[in-house]
Amino acid sequence: MTRISSRPKKTSASTGRQKRTRSVKTDPVRSIKKRKPVWYGNSKLGGMPYLQEHDISGRLIVIEGPDASGRSTQIEMLTARLEADGFAVLNTGLKRSELIGEGILEAKRNVSLGKRTSALFYAADFADQLEHKIIPALQAGYVVLADRYIYTLMARNTVRGIRRLWSSNLYSFALVPDLTFYLDVDPFKLVHRVFAKKQSLDYHESGADMGLSEDMFESFIIYQRKLAKEFEHLKKKYGLVSIDGNKTQEQVNIILQKQISRFLAKVA
Amino acid sequence: MNTSRQILKKYGIPGKLIVVEGIDGSGKSTQLRLLEKWLRFNNFEVFRTEWNSSDMVKSITSKGKKKANLTPTTFSLLHATDFADRFERNILPLLRAGYFVLADRYIYTAYARDVTRGCNRMWVRKMYDFALKPDLAFYFRVPIDISMDRILSGRPKLKYYEAGMDLNLSNDIYQSYRIFQSKIIEQYESMAKLEGFAVIDATLGIKEQQKLMREKIMRILPQKTKRTIQEIP
Ligand SMILES: Nc1ncnc2c1ncn2[C@@H]1O[C@H](COP(=O)(O)OP(=O)(O)O)[C@@H](O)[C@H]1O
Ligand SMILES: [Mg+2]
Numbered sequence: 148m149t150r151i152s153s154r155p156k157k158t159s160a161s162t163g164r165q166k167r168t169r170s171v172k173t174d175p176v177r178s179i180k181k182r183k184p185v186w187y188g189n190s191k192l193g194g195m196p197y198l199q200e201h202d203i204s205g206r207l208i209v210i211e212g213p214d215a216s217g218r219s220t221q222i223e224m225l226t227a228r229l230e231a232d233g234f235a236v237l238n239t240g241l242k243r244s245e246l247i248g249e250g251i252l253e254a255k256r257n258v259s260l261g262k263r264t265s266a267l268f269y270a271a272d273f274a275d276q277l278e279h280k281i282i283p284a285l286q287a288g289y290v291v292l293a294d295r296y297i298y299t300l301m302a303r304n305t306v307r308g309i310r311r312l313w314s315s316n317l318y319s320f321a322l323v324p325d326l327t328f329y330l331d332v333d334p335f336k337l338v339h340r341v342f343a344k345k346q347s348l349d350y351h352e353s354g355a356d357m358g359l360s361e362d363m364f365e366s367f368i369i370y371q372r373k374l375a376k377e378f379e380h381l382k383k384k385y386g387l388v389s390i391d392g393n394k395t396q397e398q399v400n401i402i403l404q405k406q407i408s409r410f411l412a413k414v415a
Numbered sequence: 416m417n418t419s420r421q422i423l424k425k426y427g428i429p430g431k432l433i434v435v436e437g438i439d440g441s442g443k444s445t446q447l448r449l450l451e452k453w454l455r456f457n458n459f460e461v462f463r464t465e466w467n468s469s470d471m472v473k474s475i476t477s478k479g480k481k482k483a484n485l486t487p488t489t490f491s492l493l494h495a496t497d498f499a500d501r502f503e504r505n506i507l508p509l510l511r512a513g514y515f516v517l518a519d520r521y522i523y524t525a526y527a528r529d530v531t532r533g534c535n536r537m538w539v540r541k542m543y544d545f546a547l548k549p550d551l552a553f554y555f556r557v558p559i560d561i562s563m564d565r566i567l568s569g570r571p572k573l574k575y576y577e578a579g580m581d582l583n584l585s586n587d588i589y590q591s592y593r594i595f596q597s598k599i600i601e602q603y604e605s606m607a608k609l610e611g612f613a614v615i616d617a618t619l620g621i622k623e624q625q626k627l628m629r630e631k632i633m634r635i636l637p638q639k640t641k642r643t644i645q646e647i648p
Contacts, residue, residue: 188538195488197533260471261503263545264496268472271492278486316541320488 188319212330437555466520
């Protein structure tokens, strides 16, 4: 009921030559403190110089984690709770942009893309969501719950042999989230959760494009291990908060809710 | 894995990468096609590739372009995706196989356009740092009036993004186009020296320009090959 339904006007996000738009008068979040967004890039390497001056007031909270680690379930529970507490909440995830979301699915079905091509494709898709969904929602004061963010995209690149530095330069256009959690789940446990849901392993979540093993099960485990290893690096570099995702849904949710409430109270 | 990589390394990159850059109507495509003919006549294997032409990316890009909801960053990333697809699929493998790869626009087009649109200069450059440096990059220098005359006589209708209408430079599409192209010229000029462009005076006649280009190309050919080069009768 409080989700953004219409796409924001393109003018506010398309060029830096526009005057700052202040179309939102009522702020759905209790805190209405306006502030400058914080980007990964500095002034030398910022990816969206034309947006640097736009104020935001909402909060960006990211849940990262492997396939079947329970991200969506947690986001659903968190959304319900935050909305009950009176926050306006927007859910986003990767592969959901109107611009190219479908295109990625089509391309995946039909041809195999090179590693650099898919890396850029995903970056375009992410940028579209960042500019057309996330930033406008933050400007309007929403709490944005993101189901995955640039970290998954960077990890996928790295395990396919792309230099870390190239990926981090590429994603220097991204906003720094207020909070990022990583649901840490043992790969063997993941397989069982995936099977409980649909009895087959997803081609891409198994890294089947990488030719790791003829055996899909083995491929999934090897691929998830590689990603998890890369996330160890990302956790340190970007300060992701690791949560033991082997616990039950309820237990995980209590931990997440506590941390998020504490944070939101602190910044209110 | 390691040994196959070593074997690949031994093959090196024997092909030649020639690119043409310049604003619309500067005569790039005309010259590149003539070059292609000449090289083919001399029995070289040639592949010509155009900016923003990957089939895979094209359908998606034009969908977004129609809706006119591309931002400078998504515009830039989609063009980089297109380039990466052509680079990974065609340009690099063909250069490794010894082809002459002729690129009608290359990464410098992105440097010029994306920065003009408002993207960060270094960000664009680092994004494209996987690309190979061309053996020769021709830059067609032309005054804006001449290129506009050439463009408008053949094809009077300008497209939204081509004219830089997304930048709100002017409500008049022709005026917008002129300002946008001038800004792109500024970008090209600012990188010409650093990137080692071979500058061609694009106001010259078609034949004269082609002669200059062939002379430049002769200089990058091995002695042995050079002696056998002929003009098309
Ligand atoms: N040297 C030249 N003098 C006059 N007209 C030219 C010259 N070179 C190209 N043209 C004409 O200008 C138009 C644009 O040329 P084109 O090669 O398509 O430019 P570009 O590829 O740089 O956009 C074409 O109609 C072409 O015939
Ligand atoms: Mg052309």
